[in-house]
Amino acid sequence: MHILETTASPALIVFIAVLLGGGAIGCASPGAEPGATRASASGQAGDWTRLFDGDSLDGWRNPYDWGEAWVENDEIRLRADDKFFLVTEETYGDFVFEGSVKLPDTLSNSGFMFRANVEPNRVFGYQAEVDPTARAFSGGLYDEGRRGWLSPREGEASGEEFRTTVGQAFNPTEWNQYRIRAEGDSLEIWVNGEQTTAYRDAKDARGVVGIQHHGEDGKVYRFKDLRIRRLGSGERASSASAPPNTLTEAEKEAGWELLFDGTSFDGWAALGAEAIPEEHWKVVREGGGGAIKKMESDNVPTAPDGQPLEGGDIMTDRTYRDYELKWQWKLAKGSNSGVKYNVSEKRSTASEPTRAALGFEYQILDDERHSDAEDPTHRASALYDLIRPNPEKKNLRPPGEWNQSRLVFDGRHGEHWLNGEKVLEYDLDSDRFAELFAESKYADVEDFAEKRSGHIVLQDHSDTVWYRDLKIRER
Structure with a gap:
């Protein structure tokens, strides 16, 4: 001994x-x-x-x-x-x-x-x-x-x-x-x-x-x-240094799938239009890997909430019901965008603007420079117009730097994560969610909060934003 x-x-x-x-x-x-x-x-x-x-x-x-x-x-x-x-x-x-x-x-x-x-x-x-x-x-x-x-x-x-x-x-x-x-x-x-x-x-x-x-x-x-x-030679030493838009062996084992291949819009479509407008969305090389870039759209007609009447959101070809989603994103200074989920294309295109998705939104925003940040429920990582992120858990990186986001939407439960921290969670059947929904801009939108198999959407809000490393795992 x-x-x-x-x-x-x-x-x-x-x-x-x-x-x-x-x-x-x-x-x-x-x-x-x-x-x-x-x-x-x-x-x-x-x-x-x-x-x-x-x-x-x-x-x-x-x-x-x-x-x-x-x-x-x-x-x-x-x-x-x-x-x-x-x-x-x-x-x-x-x-x-x-x-x-x-x-x-x-x-x-x-x-x-x-x-x-x-x-x-x-x-x-x-x-x-x-x-x-x-x-x-x-x-x-x-x-x-x-x-x-x-x-x-x-x-x-x-x-x-x-x-x-x-x-x-x-x-x-x-x-x-x-x-x-x-x-x-x-x-x-x-x-x-x-x-x-x-x-x-x-x-x-x-x-x-x-x-x-x-x-x-x-x-x-x-x-x-x-x-x-x-982990070193022969295997990626870290997720930060690994090429974006690829799956590690551990991710493959766990059932993750890529939503963006880094080179094309395969698997994506324009919401409410025949083709993705090239003047608004491009696949670009960014930091050694591909990224989806929302091009800045100056002086285009917009709806009251700032979304362009022309151009429009892009969505996954497939719909998803219960899943975990993760992605990286960065902004130009003063930019605004979002990742929407639980989206029905039919309901979204039934009213103006017909190219803007109706659905829950993980807000993407430059909190420091954009006026929308005056409302806590409109700040980065919020469930837009419904739930503000916990400021004690939130660590937002500045414009020009990549942020890592994660979304859980499983059953009646949802979670928003930013850079490794859970910043909010909610249950669709809770009294608290019902109160927040009644006070939101969506209160009069029929069946807005109904759980469905929906598209995942990248929002066109006229500003410059980059997305990459979009991955999903169904539950």
Whole structure:
């Protein structure tokens, strides 16, 4: 038995937490990663490296003045009476991690830390939650020592949905296998082969891996089969540096599809017109990849809300009902646009302007310069004219820089995300939504809020806007 112990009392017990980054919510086999059959000590990109050799704690350290860690039966075991983390000596940036954990009872708590930061008696950063309690947040993403829950959010509808669906992948009485994929700002987690979290956040790009003891005195937490595979040559090292308008292997596994191929308008059509007007919309080369550019349209006739009477919105050929959508966008200074969804072309073209979509809108706006931002429900990432984004969660990048947006529209529930943060969510059947809708410009539009299989639309609001990396996954 090899024991790593600090000078503090050996009775101190700590709960283990391991955090790692992965893909998008869905199902994927932990063994499906390319090269997963190889184990190597080389640490080169593409090779699996064992983080624990089964015999010793070589490569690990305890940055706390308390807590006990030792090796027994090819496992790392932790014990403490206050929370602590055992962490790797080496740091990692983009990688796939796998490891197994077993907790002593359903009153415990742990996690896998990844890209974590270390100070004396403190570890903080991303954590893949291990939660055997009735809360059932195992596989969620927690920001230890900083922002708290990133996904799901406690006390919100997303938390209850998580608890009753993917949160059930964890078995409180058995060994549980975790897989974490961290690639650029994409953080994904799987539990026992079921994907539980797909989140975008750029707070930390590199850090240590760690396992947590939560501090329940006398309890022993067990970890084994810890290994990591760096992402580098032969695989895109990060979503930020990857060519836009392409799918990673993890996205393909999770069921994502491209809506824009980077070179053409294949899969797109003009709303209410025979062809996409070339003087308004173009496919251009932008930053090493293709983008859909809305050209500025000066001095064209407009409706009272500013939309042009000629030119018009463009829409997907297909309609979608329940899905997750993500895309990148940037603006010229002072610009206004939007991504609309739940759109019926027939209803949209039944009244003037006949080339403007009627539907829910994820607002795209230069908040600093456009007068529309005077109304909080008209600001970037808002559900236009209905729900304002949470200003504490919103991180809008300036004109000329790419923003990353995500939209969830599943059943009667909707969410808007901006640059890795959920800025609003709603339920179509809630009393609050009914109140907001009654106060909106759409209150008298028949069946506006009726859920349907609808088109996804890029809005023509006369201003210059770029869109790329449009991807969808049906639910």
